[in-house]
Amino acid sequence: MYTDSIIIYNAIGEYASLLLAGLLLFVMLYTKPRKTYVYRYIFRGNIWSIVAIILQITILRLANKAGESFNPTLFMSLLILFTLIYNGVLYHIFSYVNMMSILRRRQRKEFILMYTALSAVYVIALIVDIIASGLYEMTLEGVDISHFTRFYCMAGMVTCIICFYASVTNRSHISRVIWHTVCIIVPVEIIILCAQIFCISTNHTVFSGLTYVPVFTLAFLLFHNIPYDEQSGCNSVNALDEFLKKNIGRKKFYLMYAEFRMPTADNFINEDDDEIMYIGLNACRAIEGISPKVTMYRLENEKFVNVIDCSDEKQALKYADQIRGVYDGVKAEIKVPFNYILITEEISPEFDSPMKIREMNEHIINVKFHEQNNSYFYVVKPEDFLNFEEVYQVTSALKDIRNRFDLDDERVMVYAQPIYSVEDGAFRVAEALMRLKVGDKIYTPDKFIPIAENGGCVHALTCIILNKVCKVIESLSEYYDFDAISINVSSKELSHSTMYQDYLEIIERYDIDTSKIRMEITETAMFENYEKANDNMRILNQEGIQLYLDDFGTGYSSLERIMNCPVKTIKFDKTILYKSLDDDRMDDILSYMIEVLKKNGFITLIEGVEDESQNQYSVNRGFEYIQGYHYAKPGPIEDLKKYFARKNAF
Structure with a gap:
């Protein structure tokens, strides 16, 4: 047995991952995020990540101090335990990506059976690998865990490929933002995993925690904190405000304000009714599929905004009519009474604030469609702007009077x-x-x-x-x-x-x-x-x-x-x-x-x-x-x- 190990593993990447995972856990516990259907996969996945990183750091510390007290059985047990925990981390990433689709949620039993089969293959491969060559090797320079690292990194790459394949085959049922995220993250993950395999053999640096903790962090920031609605894939009202502030008066674009009216006072995205939610989410995907120039924003349960980033009026109204066609399809397919009010307008420089735009649309609805029990598609006329401008001035004056x-x-x-x-x-x-x-x-x-x-x-x-x-x-x-x-x-x-x-x-x-x-x-x-x-x-x-x-x-x-x-x-x-x-x-x-x-x-x-x-x-x-x-x-x-x-x- 060696008294000193020449191979010294650098675990700075794992410590950084542990810090990030700890901060994410703190934020998830104390910021009261939206705890949606798939939120649990992020939360549990982050817990599994913390356990995996702690095990990894322990393994590296033992490998760095290999000496007379080195216990091969304990060390092998930790390696096996880590690979099993790592499989749990991969399960939560794989589940989160797939469960973002309402179709996959309907196939949840089949999904569990599929991942159980994949896990069985993973365990069998682990057993075969241990029998064939072992997960680590004792050399004159110390403990070599290159084989162990290659094994779980290869498993990570296989999971990335499967996630990408699942997203491709399910493209019509996931939102644009999820698709773009997968297209960016999967290649980056594979590159980092390949880099980990290379670095473990050359300079003995371990940073595998950076391949999974950032995934959970990004998912939380995107869908459970501010910008995107996880179910519909729509941007949030805050994102709409930022877009309007940035572009009003600088370029020509159109906006479609959509308000839905149903007996339950909830819109078609309703977690209590899978069928309604399925129809609604398909509508969101269909609207996104019209053009990359069409972006959806969710204001609240029954109110949405579609920004048509197009300067040509004829083309913009064509997109608006296509969106209307999607909602007509929802109306024909849905089993409960469903009506919509769609208001399309060009956003002029006079509307210098997001609040003013929203108030104008609310005003048009109250004046023209108040308590109307039907669906309407309306293109705003110049006189509507003039009428609202007067109402807006009165409203602003009244609010100022109230505040003063x-x-x-x-x-x-x-x-x-x-x-x-x-x-x-x-x-x-x-x-x-x-x-x-x-x-x-x-x-x-x-x-x-x-x-x-x-x-x-x-x-x-x-x-x-x-x-x-x-x-x-x-x-x-x-x-x-x-x-x-x-x-x-x-x-x-x-x-x-x-x-x-x-x-x-x-x-x-x-x-x-x-x-x-x-x-x-x-x-x-x-x-x-x-x-x-x-x-x-x-x-x-x-x-x-x-x-x-x-x-x-x-x-x-x-x-x-x-x-x-x-x-x-x-x-x-x-x-x-x-x-x-x-x-x-x-x-x-x-x-x-x-x-x-x-x-x-x-x-x-x-x-x-x-x-x-x-x-x-x-x-x-x-x-x-x-x-x-x-x-x-x-x-x-x-x-x-x-x-x-x-x-x-x-």
């Missing part, structure tokens, strides 16, 4: 419409009306309130108009005689448990009586969440704020519920007035409702009175207050001085 939360924001303008008191023969109250100024344009509530409600901006708007109304009330109260000014409260506000807190805090800043503030609440909003709305209304009423029930007759009318709510004034919608003028039955119903409400202590107000005949009808039916163009049009709130009586002559 400046109670004196000049973009929120306050108009007011005086309300005529029949009994007093004068204007005693007024309704504050909001306007939004964006640039040189002034928008009415019907244009921006729905946007504000959807974007979570309405509370800021209500606080701003309340602050401005309180300021006007404080100014008018000293010289003018009036009862109150009302403001409208959005339906979105009424369902929040603490909606009143900011309101009361704003009112307390001013030296005014809370009875001078009144709030109008829509009937529909009140009945969307009756209990919560009733609680909020009671709190406001206890603070001295009188409540109006606005738009009465347009929602879910229920006299019983209304009488149990702390509202004082019932404001009838103008549509009730117009119908009653033309329909005797509606006239009888209106007269009955007015009688019942007044008998129970409610004040009645009618809006939308535009001419003398409507005015006379309203007076005859007993309305106490009348609002409409017949008496006064909305104007800047400062103009209320023209309508309210002065307290004293001055």
